[in-house]
Amino acid sequence: MKKLAVPFLATLAKIVSGATVRWIDCEPDDCQRIYFANHTSHLDALILWSSLPKKIRTQTRPVAAVDYWHSGPVRRYLASAFNLLLIDRKKIKVHNSPIDMMIREIGTTESLIVFPEGGRNPTGELREFKSGLYHLAKKRPDLELVPVFIDNVNRVMPKGEFLPVPLLSCISIGSPMWLESGENKNQFLERARHAVLQLKET
Amino acid sequence: MANLLSQLSSMFEFGTLDSRTIALVFVVLVSLSILLFIGQILKRQPESNFDPAIVRTFNKRVSAWLTIFVILVVTLLFDETFFFTVVLFGLVSFWALREFITMTPTRRGDHRTLFWVFFVFTPMQYVLVGLDYYSLYTVVIPVYGSLFIAGRIAFADDHKRFLERIAKIQFGLLICVYALSHAPALLNLELSTWNPDLIGGAGWEKWDGKPAGLLFFFIVVVQVSDMLHFVWDRLFGNHVIAPTVNATKSWEGLIGAAMCTAVVGILIQLTMRVTPFTWYGSGLMALIISVMASSGSMTMSAIKRDRGVKDYGTLVQGHAGVLDRIDSVCFAAPIFFHVTRFFLEDRVSQAPVIQDVAAFLVSNAPGFTCIY
Numbered sequence: 001m002k003k004l005a006v007p008f009l010a011t012l013a014k015i016v017s018g019a020t021v022r023w024i025d026c027e028p029d030d031c032q033r034i035y036f037a038n039h040t041s042h043l044d045a046l047i048l049w050s051s052l053p054k055k056i057r058t059q060t061r062p063v064a065a066v067d068y069w070h071s072g073p074v075r076r077y078l079a080s081a082f083n084l085l086l087i088d089r090k091k092i093k094v095h096n097s098p099i100d101m102m103i104r105e106i107g108t109t110e111s112l113i114v115f116p117e118g119g120r121n122p123t124g125e126l127r128e129f130k131s132g133l134y135h136l137a138k139k140r141p142d143l144e145l146v147p148v149f150i151d152n153v154n155r156v157m158p159k160g161e162f163l164p165v166p167l168l169s170c171i172s173i174g175s176p177m178w179l180e181s182g183e184n185k186n187q188f189l190e191r192a193r194h195a196v197l198q199l200k201e202t
Numbered sequence: 203m204a205n206l207l208s209q210l211s212s213m214f215e216f217g218t219l220d221s222r223t224i225a226l227v228f229v230v231l232v233s234l235s236i237l238l239f240i241g242q243i244l245k246r247q248p249e250s251n252f253d254p255a256i257v258r259t260f261n262k263r264v265s266a267w268l269t270i271f272v273i274l275v276v277t278l279l280f281d282e283t284f285f286f287t288v289v290l291f292g293l294v295s296f297w298a299l300r301e302f303i304t305m306t307p308t309r310r311g312d313h314r315t316l317f318w319v320f321f322v323f324t325p326m327q328y329v330l331v332g333l334d335y336y337s338l339y340t341v342v343i344p345v346y347g348s349l350f351i352a353g354r355i356a357f358a359d360d361h362k363r364f365l366e367r368i369a370k371i372q373f374g375l376l377i378c379v380y381a382l383s384h385a386p387a388l389l390n391l392e393l394s395t396w397n398p399d400l401i402g403g404a405g406w407e408k409w410d411g412k413p414a415g416l417l418f419f420f421i422v423v424v425q426v427s428d429m430l431h432f433v434w435d436r437l438f439g440n441h442v443i444a445p446t447v448n449a450t451k452s453w454e455g456l457i458g459a460a461m462c463t464a465v466v467g468i469l470i471q472l473t474m475r476v477t478p479f480t481w482y483g484s485g486l487m488a489l490i491i492s493v494m495a496s497s498g499s500m501t502m503s504a505i506k507r508d509r510g511v512k513d514y515g516t517l518v519q520g521h522a523g524v525l526d527r528i529d530s531v532c533f534a535a536p537i538f539f540h541v542t543r544f545f546l547e548d549r550v551s552q553a554p555v556i557q558d559v560a561a562f563l564v565s566n567a568p569g570f571t572c573i574y
Contacts (some may be wrong), residue, residue: 018300158310165316166296168304 006081010050010057013043017156018168022050024202025175026146028053032111033176035060035142036152038126038196039115040154043164047153048113049082051171061085062113063102085112099135116192120159126197128190137179137188144176147192149199172199211291218278222474227275229474232420237264256436264433266527267425272423278414284389285332287417291386292328294524296319298326298532299378301525303511306370310354310359315351319371323347324379331383334371334390343380348372348393376503378525381532384539388420389569391542394549395478406549408476419476420491428499429461434458434547448503456496478546490541491534498533500525 013019035050037136045062052060066086069079085105087098106112114136115127137145152169153176174195219227243259245254257353277290303316323343330339393416395409431451439452469490471481479487501524 033265075494153302155304155313158313159287161313163314164311165320167316168300174293 007044009081011080013046013050016164016166017047017152017153018166019051020170021169022170022172023197024172026173028056029144030056030059031139031144031199032106032135032142032170033060033146034111034130034136035113035148035173036116036147036192036196037113037148037150039117039120040150041120041159043153043157044083044120044150045084045113046116047169048148048150048171051153056111060111060113061106061110063087063115065089076164080083094113097135099132099139102136102175109136116189121155124192130191133192134185134188141179145178145192145201147174147195148172148178149174149196151200172202209461218281218284218412218414219275219418220412220415222476223412223418226415226418226422226470226476227271227476230271230431231268231275234264234268238268238461260432263429267429270421270425272529274418275382278418281414284386284414287389287414288328288386291382292325295328295379295382295527296320296324297376298382298525298528301523302374302378303371305506305511306369306374308367309360309362311358312367312371314357315371316355318354319347319375323350323375327379327383328386331387331390336387336390339387343375347375347380351375366442377529377532381536382528384535385417385420385531387539388417388542391416391539391546392541392548393478393546395546396480409546411476411478415476416478416542419470420535421531423463423467423469423488423491424495425467427459427488427495428530429460430466431455431459431496431499434462444500444504447507448500451496451500451503456493459496460489460492464489467491483545487538487541491538494534494537495530498530501533502529544568561573 005064035048045064049057049060049062061083062085064079064084064086066088069075069084069086071171078084080146085102087101102112112182114133116126116133118130121127132180133145136143149172150169151172152167154170155165155167177192235273238261241264242259244257245261281287299320303319308316315336327339327343330342351371355364355368391413393409393411393413395405395411396405397407398405399537432455435450435455438458439450440456441453443450443451443453443456465486468481468485471477471479471484477484477487479496
């Protein structure tokens, strides 16, 4: 069932969003990566995931909030079908941090899709990034951090709507970055945020 | 000449396309292939006098036209009920509307209205055209749709730039869907043709051609007009019409293209007789089509300049830019449809009482009639 449903939904998302994928100074690669993107719509993760080449997306998991994806049978099914990595936003504790959980889950093969703004942003402006990306980069310096800018998906399906409008959207994937030595948290997060913003201009 | 052509082509008669239309298809495909060939030769000559950018545009356009014609001919070929042709135009409308709305800024409050526009009004228009409900498909979008859009946006509780938003969505729906749907609607027309040799009656008889030929004639004339406009602008364009809207479109291009297109229209009718028009009727129709097509391109240029995009194709990279190619078709289609319908729809039954411009022109121009 999932074998049929997942490619079907991925194709549907592609058709509805009319997404063009641009790889800017970056090539699809099956090395372990963290794709971080701006977040404006529920469809973001699905569209970004389905615009990756097939070989890569089978080992790429979007990170999402458990309180949203475990409410109701449809969401629960979708979460398991797309192999979402669910994080409990309410039970974040020092000894069980979501960063540790992510690192544990991806092992040495999988990649992640994260939205470091921490939630969907209705205005479309890019907010400050949460610190999770920094901690990931610090604990696993070998991961490639790939900035992604998702354009127009918020018009395809804005926050609070359940029916999509088939406008054309665009996914820009930029060149990978890493945590520089001697870079502090704020500097790094600002640089990461800037990398996403820069993709908007090109 | 006409006899030879029709004799040749009668060997290749297919489905909805009669021999005359097949002859036209043949001529168009051969001419486009020659243009494609010329374009390739120009591209390979780095020392030529032509601007490489113009050669590139030329090549791009010729291959786009070739694609359009091949798709249209293949769709029309065996489509007895015109189901696939209507679906084809419906999909083109859908895609054009998608490009239009993507380019036009809308607000969060327009979301549900847009859903209606995309998934209710667009399919409904083409269903009505397919079912040939003339009295409905001419009013559903301009009347019901326009009022609905305004009302639905008001219900969404967002008054910012209200009129502007309504106008944008209404205009997109009108141009991309309503106007374009008149092209496949041509297939529904029951047309008469003027035959001065007819004994008794007022000279009207049922047209023996196929409506697919009329649609094909229309598309060919629009594309010929676009091409001639391009050529005239490049060769003789001195007086630019509106430099801030479109830096290349000139008065010379507009008038020259309209005149030449009229000649092409006359030639097509005289050699292949694909339409129910008289030869001068065909020339006038081509003239109208050309002027409307140029207005369409200008209008779309103005919208694009206002939004600061050059082509709808570059709006989102990798897309073909459907709206760039069909803007002229959109403007010309409803006018061509209504003029044809006004003069030629079902004249046979009303023939004895007819006193209109067409009949007047024909009866007072005996010189014209000796052509047949």
